[in-house]
Amino acid sequence: MVNQKKLNTTDINTFKNKTFYTETDTQTRELGKKFASILKPKDIVFFNGDLGxxxxxxxxxxxSYFGIKKFVRSASFMLVSEFESKLCPIYHLDLYRLDENNTLDLGIDEYLFGDGISLIEWCDRLKYYNIKQRWEINIDYTDSGRKIKIERFL
Ligand SMILES: Nc1ncnc2c1ncn2[C@@H]1O[C@H](COP(=O)(O)OP(=O)(O)OP(=O)(O)O)[C@@H](O)[C@H]1O
Ligand SMILES: [Mg+2]
Structure with missing residues (x-):
């Protein structure tokens, strides 16, 4: 019997090593929402891309996929925002202000190696951690919007 539900489900291969183009912030948000459906506890997602x-x-x-409606912004004054979801805790780490030499003192391990999903902006600050297993999302400006490349590293 054909499993209809399965046919309609996005899976890891929908996103693994794929490039997407968005023209508006709404489209980028929608892509993020779809991508979220394949995330699992302990996943780490690195985000690369210039300011804005x-x-x-x-x-x-x-x-928003995880039902978190609280406004999230580029909180350069705040390092970590922690959210609860049905699946697991979700951590948003914005390391823009972090000196790469200070990361080891910060207790970031609790997030990176805990049971939650870690979403990390400015992950180059974490180079000493040498995290191998991760999703990496690279966002570039284009003439008509953004190019969003999604990669999986194991
Ligand atoms: N296609 C698009 N995708 C995403 N954002 C877009 C797009 N087109 C325009 N924008 C605008 O670009 C800005 C993106 O801001 P956002 O805070 O998400 O960037 P960021 O990469 O997190 O920046 P920062 O490095 O400062 O944290 C928003 O103002 C958004 O409305
Ligand atoms: Mg930001």
Missing amino acids: AGKTTFIQGIL
């Missing part, structure tokens, strides 16, 4: 590229916008979409 759309990292937080994509993350807003992920959080």
Whole structure:
């Protein structure tokens, strides 16, 4: 018997090493929402992209999938925002202000190696952690919007 539900489900291959183009922030949020459906506890997602590229916008979409409506913004004054979801805790780490030499003192391990999903902006600050297993989302400006490349590293 054909499993209809399965046919309609997005799975990891929908996103693994794929590139998407969005023209508006709403489209980027929608992409984030779809991507969220394949995330599992302990997943780490790195976001790369210049200031204002759309990292937080994509993350807003992920959080909305998990029913988190609280406004999320580029909180450069706040390092970690913690959210509860039915699946697991979700951590939004915005490391923009972080000096890469200070990351080891910060107790970030609790987030990275806990049971939650970690969504990390400005992950280059974490280079000493050498995290291998991760999703990586690269957002670039284009003439008509954004190019969003999603990669899976194991
Ligand atoms: N296609 C698009 N996708 C995402 N954002 C877009 C798009 N087009 C325009 N924008 C606008 O670009 C901005 C993206 O801001 P956002 O805070 O998500 O960026 P960011 O990468 O998190 O920046 P920061 O490095 O400062 O944290 C928003 O103002 C959004 O409305
Ligand atoms: Mg941001």
